[in-house]
Amino acid sequence: MRAPHCEDLTAMIATSIPVAGAATGHRNALCVAHIAAVLFGLTGILGHLIDADASIITFGRATFAFIALGFVAGLKGTRLLDALTLRNLPVLGLTGALLAAHWVTFFIAVKVGGVAMATLGFASFPAFIAMIERGVFGQRIGAVQGLLLLMVTAGLVLVVPTFDLLDNGTIGLLWGLGSGLAFALLTVANRRNASSMNAMQVAFWQNVVVAALVAPFAFTHLGSTSLAGSDWVNLALLGVFCTGLSQFLFVKSLEGLEARTAGMIIALEPVYAIIGAWWLFGDQPSLRMAVGAALIVLATLLAAARKAPAEQGDTSRCAH
Numbered sequence: 001m002r003a004p005h006c007e008d009l010t011a012m013i014a015t016s017i018p019v020a021g022a023a024t025g026h027r028n029a030l031c032v033a034h035i036a037a038v039l040f041g042l043t044g045i046l047g048h049l050i051d052a053d054a055s056i057i058t059f060g061r062a063t064f065a066f067i068a069l070g071f072v073a074g075l076k077g078t079r080l081l082d083a084l085t086l087r088n089l090p091v092l093g094l095t096g097a098l099l100a101a102h103w104v105t106f107f108i109a110v111k112v113g114g115v116a117m118a119t120l121g122f123a124s125f126p127a128f129i130a131m132i133e134r135g136v137f138g139q140r141i142g143a144v145q146g147l148l149l150l151m152v153t154a155g156l157v158l159v160v161p162t163f164d165l166l167d168n169g170t171i172g173l174l175w176g177l178g179s180g181l182a183f184a185l186l187t188v189a190n191r192r193n194a195s196s197m198n199a200m201q202v203a204f205w206q207n208v209v210v211a212a213l214v215a216p217f218a219f220t221h222l223g224s225t226s227l228a229g230s231d232w233v234n235l236a237l238l239g240v241f242c243t244g245l246s247q248f249l250f251v252k253s254l255e256g257l258e259a260r261t262a263g264m265i266i267a268l269e270p271v272y273a274i275i276g277a278w279w280l281f282g283d284q285p286s287l288r289m290a291v292g293a294a295l296i297v298l299a300t301l302l303a304a305a306r307k308a309p310a311e312q313g314d315t316s317r318c319a320h
Helices: 008-016 026-049 054-076 088-113 115-122 125-137 143-159 168-192 199-222 229-253 259-266 269-281 287-305
Strands: none
Touching (some): 026 229, 026 259, 054 088, 054 199, 054 229, 088 168, 088 199, 115 168, 125 143, 125 168, 125 287, 143 168, 143 287, 269 287
């Protein structure tokens, strides 16, 4: 089963909308994949720009997502209610809860520590996947996986501005790590659960679950929050473009690229996020942070390059 996460909103629209014309050429496919990576990287930047609590941002993102999905499903004639069976409900509930945890912790990380810390903390999720599969399912960690774990660990140590738990950067990185852990659990759940639902149904109902779970917290904070017009626009952009369009472009890029190549390009998301934050907010990374970020990104690239052929088609594992 494929459960959407950052972007997973329309792994969903993408797999259901036919793309006219011949297969995208290699060069165009590379451009499309990089545009998708940029849009993924904008997730943290938009979260930073929206002047609201993480629960409100998550609620708004999920709400715009399932409204867009419902609209597209209506146009496509997809029967969303058919997915609500006794077999599917527990899976949707679990993966929807993990998706909600992933988004909320990521946006908390953005608010506390900034875009760079949040994105780099999240980028550690391949290491968490390896540890979960080792600890829960007894899968052996090979030499290469061990090296990747060491690279991520060294990168995180370099990225941490100080080991003072009162420092906002450190706290933000810890929340980012929590986001990465939640996404790793979501990915493992995706791999271990099969489903009779199609991608559109999965995306729609998981976003409904996210919205339902965070609604009580979001409405509690709404009483003391005044969303400006720009905040609503950014929420719409976050839900429709950084979640839906980005995944559509990623899947479209697979017409002209191997999944492994496209996944490696999407792994550059933290780079685009850090550059964007530097340009927009003046968050210039130190040399130590840049080296740590390079180690984490390199480990992520290597992890994407080592995906087995059976795993390469699972787009929900390639992007945040």
